[in-house]
Amino acid sequence: MTVLVFCAIFIFLGFSSQAQNLTCDPNDLNSLRTFLEHLESGIQGWSTNLSSANCCNWAGITCNSVVKLELGRRRIVGNLSDSLGNLDQLITLNLSHNFLRGSIPRSLFHLPKLEILDLSNNDISGWFPSSINLPSVRVVNISENQIMGPVPVGICINSTNISVMNMEANHLSGTLPYGLGNCSSLEDLSLATNFLYGNLPEDLFRLSNLKILALQENQFSGHLSGLIGNLSNLVHVDLSLNQFSGNIPDVFHSFVQLRYFSAQSNRFSGRIPTSLANSPTIASLSLRNNSLGGTIDLNCSAMVNLVSLNLATNLFHGNIPENLATCPRLRTINFARINFTGQVPESFKDFKSLSYLSLSNSSITNLTAALGVLQHCKNLTTLILTLNFRNETMPNNSSLQFTGLKTLVIASCRLTGFIPQWLSGCRELQLLDLSWNRLEGPIPSWFGNLSSLFYLDLSNNSLSGEIPKELTGMQSLVYGNISVEEPSPDFPLFVRRNVSGYKYRQVGSFPPTLELGNNFLTGSIWPEFSNLKELHVLDLKCNNLSGTIPSSLSGMTSLETLDLSFNNLNGTIPSSLISLNFLSSFSVSHNDLSGEIPTGGQFLTFPNSSFEGNPSLCGDHASHPCLSNERTPHLSAGKSRATIISMSVGIGVGTIILVSLVYFVILWLSRGKVVDPEKEDTDVNEKDLEELSNLVFLCQNKDSDKEIFLDDLLKATDSFDQSHIIGCGGYGLVYKAILSDGRKLAIKRLSGEHFEMEREFRAEIETLSRAQHPNLVHLQGYCKYKKDKLLIYSYMENGSLDYWLHEKVDGPSSLDWETRLQIAQGAARGLAYLHQSCEPHILHRDIKSSNILLNEKFEAHLADFGLARLILPNVTHVTTDLVGTLGYIPPEYGQSPVATYKGDIYSFGVVLLELLTGRRPMDMCRPRGSRDLISWVTQMRREKRETEVFDPFIYDKQYAKEMLAVLEFACLCLSENPRIRPCTQQLLSCLDNIGSTPSSNPS
Missing domain, CATH: 1.10.510.10 (Transferase(Phosphotransferase) domain 1)
Structure with missing residues (x-):
């Protein structure tokens, strides 16, 4: 036993000694020194004492001679050095996910033992060298850079062992040259997101070991050759977003492992190939946005792994395939913009796996039958039926049950009838869109009981009666308990009828909304709408609502859009609405409102059209300013006489003071002094206005206690000479001015006649000048110079x-x-x-x-x-x-x-x-x-x-x-x-x- 322990210790010490005795080859050390010198940042774990360093102890290096240089994700900044090409024993070079730039050194393409070259996710530019000799290379990954020129097929001449060639997301251009077929071991060819065009060369289809073919987001064109069937080991094929045309080759029986096939957004025509419609391995199939035709004939008994099917926007016709329900794993179907005829098949009653179904704009008929069938799909959470069932009646069958449905869209179908009672049983409903139909009758009060509903669009119907008060208690809009966890498919949910045509890809992207506009609703606006703290959009336009606008609407603190236009509302616009900080769209046009339009807050941003059609409104956005009797409340009878007498005396005294003030102002102006804009009279003659244009108006702040004259600014900038420009923006040039007393100013010269009227401009300037804070650039004054306006700011020494x-x-x-x-x-x-x-x-x-x-x-x-x-x-x-x-x-x-x-x-x-x-x-x-x-x-x-x-x-x-x-x-x-x-x-x-x-x- 003692002997065994002694031997073990001896062996351990021997290995330790060997590890410690590894020394860096002197030539390799010199090459690494040069590499490091070209970098702007150091490398963590590398010695700073390069003269006596042993590089074998540095992070990411394996040696005696350097065989591995693994420095991925090390935040290295700088250029690649040609000295790396001297590491002739190098097997692995991984510099991925750094901040390297410049071109790839030619010497890297002549390393005899290099097997892995990974320079992905950098800022490398330039072209590939014409001569490449990497006899041992297996992986070349140069994706996510800025490399230009053609695909370097020359690499295949001497690199017969290469299995991965990933060059996606670069600036490669031109046609795909002949020669790729020589890379006989290639398994992954990723050339996506470049600028390649033309036909695919035939020798590409000699790559019998290829598993991944990613050519999406290029400009390839022509017919897809049937020779692609030679690539029998393909697992993933993406040809989307190109310009391929003609028929899709019927060779899918050759692909024994194919799981993903996307050819969307091309120009393919003809029918779905029989072999593709019988593929037992395919899981995701997207042929959206082509010109494919005929009927959809999929063999679901064979397609046992199909999960996602996207055939939208093609020229298919006939009926919805009845056998889709037998696809055991199929969850998401997008059949939008397909010219189907007939009805939803009865067989869909047995569609247990279906969770997402879009049939929008597909000419389907018999809504009653469709809902009767689809209610049996117990896993269905999203159902899009827009632009179908034209002129049918909304079914009111109380036996319909959609207990798991979260999104239901039956919009733009011109349906008649009433909002059906069966919807009250959709307890999981989050989004409901029944807009652009011809539904009549009242809005049901039970909408207030759907605790998850946060998006309700009933606009553009013929609904009547009062808005049910229960809507002001919708839980998801009061408490914001909106939880959207359902994974979205990789295609748009549906496109709303809005100005931008924005595509919502998941339910969670929708703002909490009540769209009730363009109906025949009557009654008043409930003050209790203030309960809806989480509501973002309230649209009640084009109805017959009457009464006043409740001031309590200011309690809808999340509101972004409020449209009350084209109703019969009266009274004033509550000034409390100024506190709606998120309100970005507002309209009360074409009502019978009166009084002053509120000013401040978001109301400063709304256009005049938001208030038009109310002749009794006055103020900044109206056709006329407010008179004193329009701006203030009516006085009581007991006080009116005394008030009138007081006002008369006040007006008389004020007139005398104003005339005197005008005289003194003009007198002061004639002496060329600086005036305070608060004391400037607006009713002066043209000569006075011309003199005004040569003055600097000082704003009231701590930085502007000394007088400034326009002459001072002209002298300090040499009459705005280019040598004094320190900035240029969309609003004009910025000049640096050093006054005779040493003060430094920044002068922003707003060029041209593109401002508000002089009075409004001056009022805005005065408002901005009152903003005083240590972290604001102070506006010290302003004046006119020729046709331009000058804003005088404090100067900031260190620029922007x-x-x-x-x-x-x-x-x-x-x-x-x-x-x-x-x-x-x-x-x-x-x-x-x-x-x-x-x-x-x-x-x-x-x-x-x-x-x-x-x-x-x-x-x-x-x-x-x-x-x-x-x-x-x-x-x-x-x-x-x-x-x-x-x-x-x-x-x-x-x-x-x-x-x-x-x-x-x-x-x-x-x-x-x-x-x-x-x-x-x-x-x-x-x-x-x-x-x-x-x-x-x-x-x-x-x-x-x-x-x-x-x-x-x-x-x-x-x-x-x-x-x-x-x-x-x-x-x-x-x-x-x-x-x-x-x-x-x-x-x-x-x-x-x-x-x-x-x-x-x-x-």
């Missing part, structure tokens, strides 16, 4: 955050994590002040990194807040019909381009991602999979690779938890549903609770 993150060469490395967190906290404090403490509250409307300026201490200051309101539509390239800047615009602005508080939060979330990643919101120089920052980050989080999104200049394990916390909150700000986004106070609290930077009160 955009400059430091994206333009300055050493900018990103100069902003460490603590500084970036401080910038985020400061900007959040400024935004919280604008949204909550400033009177009136101000929407920024254009939050972006270039509008966050930094002083000498790198403290953040929000700039250009509210400036978008000063510019008339269609006069600046900034907005492109939307509010904000591309890359920062929230998705809901595509349907209603009106600014909201939650829109500001979304834009701020984009800025947080910029701070974390160092990337621009949109970067067309990156690979297609990572050009859109938000999509890229979302995908990385989905793959549990969050730490890889962080800027390598700031990532440190010491701050990893803080950065992950900010990332999570940034993604919350970027929620597609505005209601889920935090408010500014929550945003500020979250950021201030991270790190140690103290916070000041936003007020």
Whole structure:
């Protein structure tokens, strides 16, 4: 026993000694040194003392001679060095998921023992070399880069053992050259998302070992050759989003393992091949959006593994196949836009596995029979029957039962009859759309008992009677207990009749909604609608509603859309509605409303058309301003006489004072002094207006206690010479001005005649100038210069955050994590002040990194807040019909381009991602999979690779938890549903609770 123990110890010590005695080949060490010198970042686990280092002890290296270099996901920044080609014993080179750029060194394609080359997910560009000699290579993965040129089929000449060739998501172009057939061992060929075109070469079909063929999102064309049947080992084939035409070859009997086949969005014609319709292995089949015809003849007794079937938008005809119910695993069917005839088959009563069925726009008849059959599908959760059953009657069979149904759409069918009682038994219903029919009678009160229902669209029918009060107690709209866990299919649920034609891919994307417009509803609007705290859309337009607008509607705190137009409402518009911070679309047009239109809050953003057709309304959005008797309530009879006398005396005295004031103002102007705009009279002659244009109006704030003359600005900028330009944006140029007393100013020159009227412009400027906070860029004054307007701001020494993150060469490395967190906290404090403490509250409307300026201490200051309101539509390239800047615009602005508080939060979330990643919101120089920052980050989080999104200049394990916390909150700000986004106070609290930077009160 002692001998055995001694031997074991001896062997162990021997191996340990051998491991410690491994030494780095001197040539390899020199090559690694050169490689490291070309990088901008170090490599964790590598020695910084290169002169005496033993590279065998470095992370990711296996040697004596270096045989493995595995540095994937190490956040390496820089260019690849040609010296790596000197590692002639290298077997594995993995530099994937880093930040490498430049071209691939030619020497890497001449490593005699290299088996694995993985450079995927970098920023590598350039072309493949014409000569490739990798005799031992098995895997080449260069996906998700920016490599150009043709597919390098030359690799197949000397690399007969290659099994994986993944080059998807690059900039490869041209036709697919002859020669791929020489890669006889190839199992995975992924060329998706490139710019390849033309026919597939015949020698491609010599790859008998191929299992994955991914050619989607290119421009391949021509007929698909029947020789594809030679690829008998195929498991996954994706030909979607190309331009293939002709018949799909009838060779699927050759594929003994095929599980996934997608040829959607091509130009295929003819029938579904018989062999495909009998495939026993296929699980997912998508032929959507082609020109396939004939009848659908699938052999379900053979297709025992089919789960998802998508044949929408083709030229099929005939009946819905009766035998589909015998497909034992089939769960989702999309037959939208197919010209079927007849009815839903009786055999569907036995369709136990069916959970999703879309037959929209498919010419199906007999709704009564269809529902009678489909009620037996006990696993059915989603049923889309739009644009069928034309002019039929809505069945009112009380025996119908859909106990598990969550989504039901029977819209645009021109159905007559009444809303059926059987719907009251659909206790799981979350979304119901019966719009664009001819249904009559009252809205049933039992809708209020459907506890999960959060989306109800009964618009464009002939419903009458009062809105049932029970709707004001719908639980999901009162308490927000909306839980949508049903997995969505990979095709759109259905397309709403909205301006954008937005495709909702899952029920959870729908905003909580009550659509009751375009009916014949009467009565008043219930004050109890205020109970619906979670409701986002309330549409009651085009009815016969009467009475007043309840002031309690301000309690619907999540409301984004309120449409009460084309009714018989009277009274005033409640000023309490100003408190609806998320309201982005509002209309009370064509009623009988009177009084002053509220001002402030979101009402500043609504167009005049929201109020037209109410001749008795007055104010900013009406055809005439309010007179004093329209603006104030009527006085009681007992006080009217005294009040009238007092008002008469007041008006007389006021007139005298005003005339005197005009005289002194004109006298002062003639001396060229600076005037306070509060004392400026608006009724002056043309000569006075011309003199006014040469003055600087100072705003009342702590930074503007000294006089400024236009001459001072002209002298400080050499009459706005180009040498003084420090910025250029959609609103005009920005100049740096150093006055004679040493003060530094930033002058924004708003060019051209594209502003509001002078009076409105000045009023807006005065409102913005009252916003005073340490994290705002202070507006010190304004004036006219020729036809332009000048805004005078405090000067920020360090320019914009955009400059430091994206333009300055050493900018990103100069902003460490603590500084970036401080910038985020400061900007959040400024935004919280604008949204909550400033009177009136101000929407920024254009939050972006270039509008966050930094002083000498790198403290953040929000700039250009509210400036978008000063510019008339269609006069600046900034907005492109939307509010904000591309890359920062929230998705809901595509349907209603009106600014909201939650829109500001979304834009701020984009800025947080910029701070974390160092990337621009949109970067067309990156690979297609990572050009859109938000999509890229979302995908990385989905793959549990969050730490890889962080800027390598700031990532440190010491701050990893803080950065992950900010990332999570940034993604919350970027929620597609505005209601889920935090408010500014929550945003500020979250950021201030991270790190140690103290916070000041936003007020």
